[in-house]
Amino acid sequence: MSDLPGIVVTGASGRMGQMLIRLIQDSAKARLVGAIEREGHDWVGRDLGEAMGGAANGVLVTDDPLVAFSGAQAVIDFTAPDATVAFAKLAAQARLTHVIGTTGMGVDHIAALKPCARHAVIVRAGNMSLGVNLLTQLTKKVAAALDTDWDIEVIEAHHNKKVDAPSGTALMLGEAAAEGRGITLAEHRESGRDGMTGARAKGAIGFSAIRGGDIVGEHDVLFAGQGERIVLRHIATDRAIFARGALKAALWGQDKAPGEYDMLDVLGL
Numbered sequence: 001m002s003d004l005p006g007i008v009v010t011g012a013s014g015r016m017g018q019m020l021i022r023l024i025q026d027s028a029k030a031r032l033v034g035a036i037e038r039e040g041h042d043w044v045g046r047d048l049g050e051a052m053g054g055a056a057n058g059v060l061v062t063d064d065p066l067v068a069f070s071g072a073q074a075v076i077d078f079t080a081p082d083a084t085v086a087f088a089k090l091a092a093q094a095r096l097t098h099v100i101g102t103t104g105m106g107v108d109h110i111a112a113l114k115p116c117a118r119h120a121v122i123v124r125a126g127n128m129s130l131g132v133n134l135l136t137q138l139t140k141k142v143a144a145a146l147d148t149d150w151d152i153e154v155i156e157a158h159h160n161k162k163v164d165a166p167s168g169t170a171l172m173l174g175e176a177a178a179e180g181r182g183i184t185l186a187e188h189r190e191s192g193r194d195g196m197t198g199a200r201a202k203g204a205i206g207f208s209a210i211r212g213g214d215i216v217g218e219h220d221v222l223f224a225g226q227g228e229r230i231v232l233r234h235i236a237t238d239r240a241i242f243a244r245g246a247l248k249a250a251l252w253g254q255d256k257a258p259g260e261y262d263m264l265d266v267l268g269l
């Protein structure tokens with residue numbers, strides 16, 4: 001029996017689920033011990049390897065997290081907000097490191113994670129890539145250096161299957177800009193302009209979302225001044241960057257005290 005950390009992947013058939021499964025199966029630092037899909041999904045009850053179109057790998061896809069979590073050390077979860085809160089409660093009971101990549105979480109979802117983090121390590125980030133997490137620090141620094149004569153806009157583009165907007169990454173970048181400026185995003189957020197909107201509010205942090213085709217994820221933080229503009233940009237061309245970050249977080253969490261963490265903690269940025 002290997003003593004490598006055993007990892008469960010939720011949303012196994014999803015874009016990120018499949019990426020994570022391949023990464024963990026190829027990893028020398030972790031082993032895949034479970035795969036979860038939602039109740040009624042046609043992968044449930046099937047061998048995971050076969051469901052993914054390859055050879056059998058002996059991992060049965062289940063819709064029962066209690067079964068999957070027993071004998072695991074971490075769960076990596078890129079699903080949907082309600083599902084993530086339900087997984088958090090069970091992961092806390094089982095004392096698993098819970099890595100949350102799910103975006104579109106509302107304030108109630110985030111509040112529901114707090115009691116879980118008293119018992120288990122939770123690492124949550126709207127973007128698990130090194131590049132975007134570094135970009136949040138650059139954004140904070142630029143926003144701190146410029147006054148409100150510079151308008152801040154976050155422009156993001158994603159594939160046509162994405163269900164939430166602004167993206168989790170855009171919100172991270174907006175939070176970083178707000179922090180740099182010493183304001184709260186909640187009080188200065190401006191998104192979804194349409195019709196007679198009136199002039200832009202001075203000091204607002206604006207968001208625009210593009211959805212189309214197979215775009216993996218692109219983010220610009222625009223600082224627009226009089227006669228000049230600064231653009232900080234990140235372009236994701238491969239979902240593997242998110243999966244690598246999530247696996248790193250799951251391993252990092254193994255010797256940490258219960259609590260809520262993000263990728264800045266994991267990456268030491």
Ligand SMILES: NC(=O)c1ccc[n+]([C@@H]2O[C@H](COP(=O)([O-])OP(=O)(O)OC[C@H]3O[C@@H](n4cnc5c(N)ncnc54)[C@H](O)[C@@H]3O)[C@@H](O)[C@H]2O)c1
Pocket residue numbers: 010011012013014015016017036037038039041078079080083100101102103104125126127128129164168242
């Ligand atoms: N943080 C990051 O770095 C990052 C990167 C990529 C995607 N995401 C986010 O991850 C989430 C998933 O993205 P995706 O592109 O893989 O979506 P997807 O739709 O391809 O996959 C989601 C999967 O979750 C499954 N699911 C939903 N409810 C479930 C439940 N109750 N139990 C088990 N499985 C359930 C679905 O059946 C589906 O297979 C989104 O919120 C997305 O924004 C975050």
Ligand SMILES: O=C(O)C1=N[C@H](C(=O)O)CCC1
Pocket residue numbers: 103126127158162166167168169170216217
């Ligand atoms: O494909 C997605 O969905 C992505 N979601 C994250 C977000 O909302 O920022 C990260 C990029 C890809």
